[in-house]
Amino acid sequence: MAQRGSIGTRETGAFARARAVKSPLVLLRLVLAYCLGQNGLRATTAWAEGSGLARLSNVALLGRLRNMAPWLEELVARLLANSHGRRPSINSRPIRIVDATTVPKAGRLGREGGGVWRVHAVFDLPEERFSSFELTDETQVERFDRASVVAGEIRIGDRGYVNVAGLRTVLAAGADIVVRAPWRQVRWLDTHGERLDLLALLKASRSGRIDRAVAIAQGRAAPLAVRLVAVRKPRATAEADKARVLRIAERKQQEIMPGTLVAAEWLILVTSLDRADYPADKVLELYRLRWRIEIAFKRLKSLVGMNGPPGEDADVAKAHVLCHLLAILLTEPLVDALGDSPRSDAAHAPTSGAPSASQLPR
Secondary structure, three states, X not given: OOOOOOOOHHHHOOOOOOOOOOOHHHHHHHHHHHHHOOOOHHHHHHHHHHOOOOOOOHHHHHHHHHOXXXXXXXXXHHHHHHHHHHOOOEOOEOEXXXXXXXXXXXHHHHHHOXXXXXXXXXXXXXXXXXXXXXXXXXXXXXXXXXXXXXXXXXXXXXXXXXXXXXXXXXXXXXXXXXXXXXXXXXXXXXXXXXXXXXHHHHHHOOOOEEEEEEEEEOXXXXXXXXXXXXEEOOHHHHHHHHHHHHHHHHHOOOOOOHHHHHHOOEEEEEEOOOOOOOOHHHXXXXXXXXXXXXXXXXXXXXXXXXXXXXXXXXXXXXXXXXXXXXXXXXXXXXXXXXXXXXXXXHOOOOOOOOOOHHHOOO
């Protein structure tokens, strides 16, 4: 969704000439009415004619919708760009959470094929505003370096973002990272480049806390020096997480590795933050902030109603998702004026498996 110099409907092909639809503003109202409302094409065109907005057939509206995605991408990019100047920071450092959510693709064929639209996002704290959206299909994976880096930021991600090449790119751009790490996805090495048995390290810990320099590697790329921060979960949380792992394995009829149950008792993070400035409990508190983007995604899908798009047309489906992203960007600044947000109660709720600072072993 690269930003261009102007929001041009003609350049993007969304609005060629004024005929049945007299202006880009009228076109936008039509598209938002269809994508954000509950009516189909026929009902939307009937509403447009009845309100004196425009007179066109449902087939004509469908044609307009098929050409809308580039312009909507432009609008989303412009709104995001305008919000960048308002980004505050924590201790002079921006906190940015990366994650992705999915929306089923349009129609029966898309659903049966397992196709989804994937919304890659960055969520800024403490302002609690999205600062980046990228819409792709299911072939594009989650990447830690998908969004550009703000100098000095601390970028936080879940275990799906442990890709050594992506982490290296973010670090090279001047950011620090806090990322949850699965025990098998990377090769664990000590500071001398020798193999490190992570499971043995976890089992041998008597304090329930590990904080040491390590390196991680994938493929043939050079290892990446990071800091391992691992904390044993509270007993009840660990037992619940192990039970969940066993249920998933049973449902999928998969044999579970013993190491998976050992790792399930721990929260395992890798970070580039300096230990003197960010001890283990502060690193954990930073990771727990990841909860905020989960709440924001829930708001997208509940309050804004971003569900699976209607119909079978992929271009219309993309416009449908983009309209919902546009709606959340327009309404986010109004959230505080509406009173207490659902985020207020959940702001300090830990991400699954993450103990609070008070529960950390000493």
